[in-house]
Amino acid sequence: MKYLVTGGAGFIGSHVCDALVARGDSVVVLDNLSTGVSHNLDQLVGHPSFDFISGSILDVELVNRLVGSVDHVLHFAAAVGVFTIVDKPLESLTTNLRGTENILDAASVHKKPVLVASSSEIYGSAGSDGVPLHEESDRVVGSPLKSRWSYSEAKAIDESLAIFYHMEKGLPVRLVRFFNTVGPRQVGSYGMVVPRFVEAALAGTPLAVYGTGNQSRCFCHVADAVAAVLQLIDSEAAVGQVFNVGNDFEITIGELAKKVVHSLRSKSSIEMIPYKDAYAPGFEDMQRRVPDISKIKSLIGWAPTRDLDAIISAIAASLRHNH
Numbered sequence: 001m002k003y004l005v006t007g008g009a010g011f012i013g014s015h016v017c018d019a020l021v022a023r024g025d026s027v028v029v030l031d032n033l034s035t036g037v038s039h040n041l042d043q044l045v046g047h048p049s050f051d052f053i054s055g056s057i058l059d060v061e062l063v064n065r066l067v068g069s070v071d072h073v074l075h076f077a078a079a080v081g082v083f084t085i086v087d088k089p090l091e092s093l094t095t096n097l098r099g100t101e102n103i104l105d106a107a108s109v110h111k112k113p114v115l116v117a118s119s120s121e122i123y124g125s126a127g128s129d130g131v132p133l134h135e136e137s138d139r140v141v142g143s144p145l146k147s148r149w150s151y152s153e154a155k156a157i158d159e160s161l162a163i164f165y166h167m168e169k170g171l172p173v174r175l176v177r178f179f180n181t182v183g184p185r186q187v188g189s190y191g192m193v194v195p196r197f198v199e200a201a202l203a204g205t206p207l208a209v210y211g212t213g214n215q216s217r218c219f220c221h222v223a224d225a226v227a228a229v230l231q232l233i234d235s236e237a238a239v240g241q242v243f244n245v246g247n248d249f250e251i252t253i254g255e256l257a258k259k260v261v262h263s264l265r266s267k268s269s270i271e272m273i274p275y276k277d278a279y280a281p282g283f284e285d286m287q288r289r290v291p292d293i294s295k296i297k298s299l300i301g302w303a304p305t306r307d308l309d310a311i312i313s314a315i316a317a318s319l320r321h322n323h
């Protein structure tokens with residue numbers, strides 16, 4: 001099979017490309033290298049089954065040509081990361097709405113199956129009580145005038161678009177709602193907490209915990225997330241459906257900071273930074289977010305197999321290697 005992987009130079013996309021080529025598939029990446037980096041794909045450059053196209057999902061002609069040239073589309077390209085969304089709200093919204101529409105339009109014209117990467121952000125602050133979020137859970141989001149929520153809005157509309165393309169035009173779509181996914185190649189500069197903590201711990205600089213540190217998250221190793229993607233694209237039963245993909249082990253951000261310092265035997269201190277100093281005024285965060293992963297477990301038998309220690313040591317090893 002030949003796959004078009006949009007956002008393939010990014011964190012999750014590049015790991016998916018590695019896995020596809022390793023199992024004998026061909027891959028064409030479309031990426032504008034806005035948050036992705038070409039060295040994430042260094043290991044694939046020159047491989048006969050790999051091609052990289054520098055360009056944007058907003059380029060309708062290019063998207064059409066590339067979608068027409070492959071068997072299957074995996075759509076990971078997006079403006080991601082809290083800082084990106086808050087700093088460049090208009091550009092981010094356009095990428096996340098129009099870009100996805102371009103991909104779905106082209107896939108529909110060329111009748112190519114598409115997997116769309118969505119996000120647990122669509123749930124907004126639902127699940128703050130700790131009740132695991134299942135695929136049918138209601139969303140709880142703030143004002144559409146706050147850039148904080150525009151990523152959630154865009155990803156939710158992307159999902160609706162994809163599902164309606166499926167229902168009305170018969171397009172085979174699969175939707176994956178990634179919860180916090182972490183691992184090697186993810187960068188801390190876009191506000192991703194685990195690589196940010198590991199980087200600080202390795203450098204011996206303070207780990208900045210935003211807010212009280214009592215907010216909790218669940219972290220899934222990227223290798224587990226990639227395994228879910230591969231199993232889903234191979235499953236006919238997954239067509240026309242959305243799946244939570246995440247790890248349901250929960251940890252507070254304060255505890256995570258301590259764990260990173262301890263695991264890496266770092267001398268770093270932990271500093272508490274109020275939200276008002278970390279983010280733009282009016283920033284809102286959710287207290288807890290736990291995935292219910294029973295749907296994907298029962299359909300394809302997927303469950304995460306790697307714990308937080310494995311995640312921290314994998315990120316640390318890759319950062320040391322890069323330095």
Ligand SMILES: NC(=O)c1ccc[n+]([C@@H]2O[C@H](COP(=O)([O-])OP(=O)(O)OC[C@H]3O[C@@H](n4cnc5c(N)ncnc54)[C@H](O)[C@@H]3O)[C@@H](O)[C@H]2O)c1
Pocket residue numbers: 006007008009010011012013030031032033034035036037055056057058075076077078079080095099117118119120121177178179180181182
């Ligand atoms: N990492 C997570 O925890 C997580 C959680 C939920 C959802 N997701 C989703 O998974 C996907 C991949 O995220 P990631 O964490 O790998 O982020 P990433 O920033 O590493 O990857 C996104 C990629 O898209 C590319 N891109 C952005 N705008 C583009 C454009 N206009 N044209 C072409 N390429 C463009 C970037 O250069 C980058 O390579 C995204 O759709 C994201 O919303 C990720």
